Amino acid sequence: xxxxxxxxxxxxxxxxxxxxxxxxxxxxxxxxxxxxxxxxxxxxxxxxxxxxxxxxxxxxxxxxxxxxxxxxxxxxxxxxxxxxxxxxxxxxxxxxxxxxxxxxxxxxxxxxxxxxxxxxxxxxxxxxxxxxxxxxxxxxxxxxxxxxxxxxxxxxxxxxxxxxxxxxxxxxxxxxxxxxxxxxxxxxxxxxxxxxxxxxxxxxxxxxxxxxxxxxxxxxxxxxxxxxxxxxxxxxxxxxxxxxxxxxxxxxxxxxxxxxxxxxxxxxxxxxxxxxxxxxxxxxxxxxxxxxxxxxxxxxxxxxxxxxxxxxxxxxxxxxxxxxxxxxxxxxxxxxxxxxxxxxxxxxxxxxxxxxxxxxxxxxxxxxxxxxxxxxxxxxxxxxxxxxxxxxxx
Amino acid sequence: xxxxxxxxxxxxxxxxxxxxxxxxxxxxxxxxxxxxxxxxxxxxxxxxxxxxxxxxxxxxxxxxxxxxxxxxxxxxxxxxxxxxxxxxxxxxxxxxxxxxxxxxxxxxxxxxxxxxxxxxxxxxxxxxxxxxxxxxxxxxxxxxxxxxxxxxxxxxxxxxxxxxxxxxxxxxxxxxxxxxxxxxxxxxxx
Amino acid sequence: xxxxxxxxxxxxxxxxxxxxxxxxxxxxxxxxxxxxxxxxxxxxxxxxxxxxxxxxxxxxxxxxxxxxxxxxxxxxxxxxxxxxxxxxxxxxxxxxxx
Amino acid sequence: xxxxxxxxxxxxxxxxxxxxxxxxxxxxxxxxxxxxxxxxxxxxxxxxxxxxxxxxxxxxxxxxxxxxxxxxxxxxxxxxxxxxxxxxxxxxxxxxxxxxxxxxxxxxxxxxxxxxxxxxxxxxxxxxxxxxxxxxxxxxxxxxxxxxxxxxxxxxxxxxxxxxxxxxxxxxxxxxxxxxxxxxxxxxxxxxxxxxxxxxxxxxxxxxxxxxxxxxxxxxxxxxxxxxxxxxxxxxxxxxxxxxxxxxxxxxxxxxxxxxxxxxxxxxxxxxxxxxxxxxxxxxxxxxxxxxxxxxxxxxxxxxxxxxxxxxxx
Numbered sequence: 001x002x003x004x005x006x007x008x009x010x011x012x013x014x015x016x017x018x019x020x021x022x023x024x025x026x027x028x029x030x031x032x033x034x035x036x037x038x039x040x041x042x043x044x045x046x047x048x049x050x051x052x053x054x055x056x057x058x059x060x061x062x063x064x065x066x067x068x069x070x071x072x073x074x075x076x077x078x079x080x081x082x083x084x085x086x087x088x089x090x091x092x093x094x095x096x097x098x099x100x101x102x103x104x105x106x107x108x109x110x111x112x113x114x115x116x117x118x119x120x121x122x123x124x125x126x127x128x129x130x131x132x133x134x135x136x137x138x139x140x141x142x143x144x145x146x147x148x149x150x151x152x153x154x155x156x157x158x159x160x161x162x163x164x165x166x167x168x169x170x171x172x173x174x175x176x177x178x179x180x181x182x183x184x185x186x187x188x189x190x191x192x193x194x195x196x197x198x199x200x201x202x203x204x205x206x207x208x209x210x211x212x213x214x215x216x217x218x219x220x221x222x223x224x225x226x227x228x229x230x231x232x233x234x235x236x237x238x239x240x241x242x243x244x245x246x247x248x249x250x251x252x253x254x255x256x257x258x259x260x261x262x263x264x265x266x267x268x269x270x271x272x273x274x275x276x277x278x279x280x281x282x283x284x285x286x287x288x289x290x291x292x293x294x295x296x297x298x299x300x301x302x303x304x305x306x307x308x309x310x311x312x313x314x315x316x317x318x319x320x321x322x323x324x325x326x327x328x329x330x331x332x333x334x335x336x337x338x339x340x341x342x343x344x345x346x347x348x349x350x351x352x353x354x355x356x357x358x359x360x361x362x363x364x365x366x367x368x369x370x371x372x373x374x375x376x377x378x379x380x381x382x383x384x385x386x387x388x389x390x391x392x393x394x
Numbered sequence: 395x396x397x398x399x400x401x402x403x404x405x406x407x408x409x410x411x412x413x414x415x416x417x418x419x420x421x422x423x424x425x426x427x428x429x430x431x432x433x434x435x436x437x438x439x440x441x442x443x444x445x446x447x448x449x450x451x452x453x454x455x456x457x458x459x460x461x462x463x464x465x466x467x468x469x470x471x472x473x474x475x476x477x478x479x480x481x482x483x484x485x486x487x488x489x490x491x492x493x494x495x496x497x498x499x500x501x502x503x504x505x506x507x508x509x510x511x512x513x514x515x516x517x518x519x520x521x522x523x524x525x526x527x528x529x530x531x532x533x534x535x536x537x538x539x540x541x542x543x544x545x546x547x548x549x550x551x552x553x554x555x556x557x558x559x560x561x562x563x564x565x566x567x568x569x570x571x572x573x574x575x576x577x578x579x580x581x582x583x584x
Numbered sequence: 585x586x587x588x589x590x591x592x593x594x595x596x597x598x599x600x601x602x603x604x605x606x607x608x609x610x611x612x613x614x615x616x617x618x619x620x621x622x623x624x625x626x627x628x629x630x631x632x633x634x635x636x637x638x639x640x641x642x643x644x645x646x647x648x649x650x651x652x653x654x655x656x657x658x659x660x661x662x663x664x665x666x667x668x669x670x671x672x673x674x675x676x677x678x679x680x681x682x
Numbered sequence: 683x684x685x686x687x688x689x690x691x692x693x694x695x696x697x698x699x700x701x702x703x704x705x706x707x708x709x710x711x712x713x714x715x716x717x718x719x720x721x722x723x724x725x726x727x728x729x730x731x732x733x734x735x736x737x738x739x740x741x742x743x744x745x746x747x748x749x750x751x752x753x754x755x756x757x758x759x760x761x762x763x764x765x766x767x768x769x770x771x772x773x774x775x776x777x778x779x780x781x782x783x784x785x786x787x788x789x790x791x792x793x794x795x796x797x798x799x800x801x802x803x804x805x806x807x808x809x810x811x812x813x814x815x816x817x818x819x820x821x822x823x824x825x826x827x828x829x830x831x832x833x834x835x836x837x838x839x840x841x842x843x844x845x846x847x848x849x850x851x852x853x854x855x856x857x858x859x860x861x862x863x864x865x866x867x868x869x870x871x872x873x874x875x876x877x878x879x880x881x882x883x884x885x886x887x888x889x890x891x892x893x894x895x896x897x898x899x900x901x902x903x904x905x906x907x908x909x910x911x912x913x914x915x916x917x918x919x920x921x922x923x924x925x926x927x928x929x930x931x932x933x934x935x936x937x938x939x940x941x942x943x944x945x946x947x948x949x950x951x952x953x954x955x956x957x958x959x960x961x962x963x964x965x966x967x968x969x970x971x972x973x974x975x976x977x978x979x980x981x982x983x984x985x986x987x988x989x990x991x992x993x994x995x996x
Contacts, residue, residue, distance in 0.1 A: 005424065006424075007417075007420060007421040007424045007430065007432075009432075024774060024777045024778065024781070025770065025773050025774050025777060027769075027770055027773070051777070051780070051781065052777060053773035053774070053776055053777045055769055055770065055773050055812065056812065057766060057769070057808055057812075058804060058805070058807065058808030058811070059804060059805075059808070061762070061763060061766070061805070062763060062765075062766035062769070062804070062805050062808055063766075065759055065760065065763035065766035065767045065770065065805065066766045066767065066769045066770030066773070067770055068759050068767060068770060069734070069757065069759070069766070069767035069768060069769065069770025069771035069772075069774065070770035070771065070773055070774035071770075071774075072757060072771065073770070073771045073774035073775055073778065074774065074778060074784075075774035075777060075778060077770075077774075091760060092759065092760060092763065095759050095760060098602070098603060099602050099603065099604075099759070100601050100602035140457075140459070161601065161602075169459075171433070171434075172433070172459050173459075175433065175434055176431060176432060176433040176434075176459075177417050177420050177421070177430065177431075177432040177433075178420075178429075178430060178431055178432075178456070179424045179428075179429060179430055194782075198601075199600065199601075199602065199604060199606065201732055201755045201757065201771065201787075202755065203729055203730030203731060203732065203754065203755055203785065203787050204730070206608040206752065206753055206754050206755045206756070207604050207605065207606050207607075207608070207755060207756075208604060208605035208608075208745050208750035208752050208755075208756045209602070209603075209604050209755070209756065209757045209758065210603065210604075210745075210757060210758035210759055211603065211604070211605050211745035211746065211747045211750060211758065212741070212742045212745055212746050212747060213603065213747045214746060214747075217599075217747045217748070220595075220596030220599060221596075221599070221603045221747075223596050224596060224597075224599055224601055225601070225603075228601075271459040272459065273457075274456075274457030274458060274459050275457065275458050275459050275460050277457050278457045278458040360460050360461045361459075361460060362460040362461075362463070363458070363460070603747070605745065605747060605748055605749075605750045607750075608705075608750065608752060608753045608754075609705035609750065609751065609752065609753045610748055610749050610750050611705050611706065611707030611708050611744065611749040611750055611751040612705050612706070612707050613707065613749060614707035614708075614709075614746075614749045615707065616706065616707055616708070616709065619712060620712075634695065635695040635696065635698070636695070638695075639695055639698065639718070639882050640718060640879065640882075640918075640919050641717075642710060642712075642713065642714050642715070642716070642717040642718065642918075643706035643707075643708070643717065644702060644704070644706055644717065644721060645706050648700055652696065657706065659706075660706035660707055662712035662713075663712060664712035664713035664714075664908075664915040664916060664918070665713070665914070665915060665916025666713055666915065666916055666918050666919055668916060669916040669917060669918075669919065669920060670919050678916070
């Protein structure tokens with residue numbers, strides 16, 4: 001049941017998953033490093049391997065707009081973007097979520113300008129964090145494939161009906177080939193039957209989508225929307241469990257490594273989690289214990305679960321591949337700090353900035369973070385400002 | 395104890411199929427049940443500019459997602475690059491260097507001596523011109539690498555190449571031929 | 585045409601998701617007739633059934649009857665006066681709302 | 683293959699379908715010109731159909747939660763993307779009808795001049811270029827009326843708006859109006875036309891033609907705006923008629939690769955007749971702005987002659 005083992009880069013794996021999900025409509029605009037996804041899907045459609053409408057829109061703004069239209073019509077819809085493309089979509093992100101259009105979007109994470117850079121940062125994922133989209137983070141190509149299938153399952157669940165982003169690190173995963181197991185089409189069909197839309201556009205049953213709220217109803221609509229998110233984790237867990245039954249591959253909201261033994265932990269997203277674990281294993285061989293906590297489920301943010309995991313540590317380093325200028329901390333740091341604020345016992349929190357614009361994140365950087373945590377532990381005080389690793393110094 | 399993984403770094407120029415070679419090597423290793431990470435290095439991708447690609451081949455699942463800085467093997471696809479200092483950067487002591495040349499340069503020999511490298515040489519230009527009639531070095535260099543390193547079996551490479559070029563069986567056949575010739579003709583420099 | 589029972593708003597807990605309005609034409613509950621300062625009054629004797637008033641009414645608050653005479657739905661008429669203006673035989677007169 | 687039920691042209695207003703799929707109780711201004719095109723489009727385009735609406739007067743005034751005027755599926759996403767949203771709906775129904783036999787509706791898009799000429803221009807161009815099966819109707823009230831009468835790319839030369847006020851140094855908007863129809867035609871679409879509420883049969887039959895044309899069509903509708911143009915609401919249709927009679931708003935269509943003037947204007951009325959009824963143009967009649975009035979007259983003549991030439995081309 002593991003499926004067939006193939007070698008593909010992250011973009012192709014995502015496109016292959018979307019094809020197996022039998023998407024009805026793809027609406028996308030090319031942008032590096034996501035482009036291979038839409039190129040591959042266009043190929044599938046034009047070769048007759050995928051019975052779908054491919055809308056080669058003229059901008060990302062229109063990509064998401066058309067995706068919303070198609071989703072409201074009841075279609076299973078896929079799109080993909082990165083960085084500036086996400087930024088151009090930003091206005092429409094909110095509307096997709098608020099109109100409850102369960103679009104799945106792959107995001108080849110890329111740094112935002114300036115300066116223009118095509119490599120990995122998590123600026124785009126973070127820029128979407130408040131918009132109501134669910135977000136999953138893939139650590140490797142296998143996960144990029146699996147999470148794309150899972151995203152449809154979760155997004156289209158009637159308890160959810162929210163658009164979902166699958167994040168995969170630009171170039172590090174989008175353009176990197178790894179081995180992965182892909183499901184047989186028939187297994188995907190059983191896992192993901194055709195979408196059953198709720199309130200689709202139907203001329204026999206006319207409804208008004210996207211009306212105006214004055215001061216009298218806007219807040220109530222927000223309340224209904226907001227209250228959906230606490231229910232999402234349960235759906236995610238169920239989808240993970242069903243997927244595990246089908247594939248033998250186990251997914252969890254939060255991955256933990258070495259959490260039992262260590263008094264220090266790093267919290268991290270994306271492909272760097274693997275690098276961090278690799279480095280943590282090497283450190284452990286030297287008797288230096290560090291836990292690695294990575295989030296597969298980034299939105300909704302698993303606040304309680306993370307608090308439960310992190311409470312026991314003395315020091316936690318939160319690694320951000322992005323900056324939130326002028327903020328009390330960078331994005332993941334703020335999420336983690338907020339999650340921990342009401343904990344009975346609190347670890348010292350350090351914010352670490354790494355890997356901006358594709359700056360390679362290596363085991364040496366992980367060691368530096370470990371040493372930093374040791375110092376913090378000794379001092380009993382965390383630095384006020386984020387600590388940068390991998391920066392060119394003197 | 396067997397190493398967790400081996401790392402290969404490829405050098406060449408944009409348009410020479412550097413990335414394809416690395417990917418084919420990864421796919422071949424995958425056929426042998428190994429774990430792989432193949433990543434192209436992306437700068438401004440322009441034909442003619444120096445480019446590199448990385449292949450990490452593991453006996454265990456690979457979690458490390460960083461670039462390759464201390465390769466076990468370096469393959470230089472482009473014949474005009476053997477004096478570039480970057481091809482030796484980080485190359486492990488007693489590592490393997492595979493170059494496309496008739497004879498190694500002074501610079502190469504100096505590094506071979508200093509680093510205790512295993513140097514392998516193949517005239518991929520000659521092979522490419524005879525097989526393809528055009529300077530396609532990348533697949534012959536893949537053949538040379540297989541002989542030089544034994545990192546994967548020749549059959550796995552041939553099978554990966556045949557699949558990749560299956561749309562055009564003529565091209566597939568020529569590539570298989572070029573790989574086999576390079577595999578035969580590559581010589582260890584003693 | 586008009587809906588006479590007042591529109592009862594549900595509590596937020598019973599509202600449909602996605603902010604949609606799931607019924608068509610609920611604006612019928614919204615009587616815009618109270619916007620009117622001037623009131624069109626139809627003299628049926630003069631009416632030649634040309635339907636211009638019905639054609640141009642922006643609400644529409646002119647009802648086309650089976651025999652192509654018209655009647656004015658004061659629940660919605662905002663009193664713009666277009667009907668009186670387009671009527672070729674002056675069958676509609678605008679008078680002050682009382 | 684695209685259209686299952688043919689739309690039928692009319693010869694007299696008696697033939698106008700009685701069905702109203704647009705309900706009163708909306709909050710458009712008294713005397714607003716927009717509802718007429720909406721009512722006509724919903725009458726002329728056979729069911730099934732779906733309406734997509736850009737942000738604008740029509741959208742905000744007809745769908746104030748929980749009140750909707752719409753008796754057909756109606757979708758609003760944002761200001762600048764109505765044509766893109768419509769593209770998605772159209773593409774989705776194309777696939778769903780093929781896969782599951784879902785009925786494929788005709789898509790009608792309504793956008794104001796802001797949502798069409800300016801902010802929505804790119805999305806419109808993209809949709810036209812991709813050839814989606816939709817009718818795009820621009821209701822043009824010649825400024826951003828929804829936000830309070832700011833100039834748009836459709837505001838005519840000389841008009842006073844809040845962002846092109848008639849001042850001593852600059853007497854109103856100094857730039858000419860974009861030619862939407864010719865831009866639309868340049869995309870290679872099959873049908874495009876201008877419409878005016880004072881010419882209802884001409885207008886209805888143009889919507890019918892658009893409905894019966896597979897692929898994208900563009901209809902450009904003149905919408906009198908009592909609020910933004912400063913005139914008595916009762917005179918909406920009178921002003922609309924004058925716009926045609928003065929050759930300011932020529933009624934024509936593009937069909938089978940040809941332009942045809944559908945309402946010839948042999949003896950145009952003086953433009954002053956049109957201007958003097960509207961507050962936005964009144965300053966043009968002041969002696970110090972005669973130069974501008976003359977320039978506008980030249981523009982109108984030039985436009986008309988250009989149109990005649992285009993119409994003569996066989």
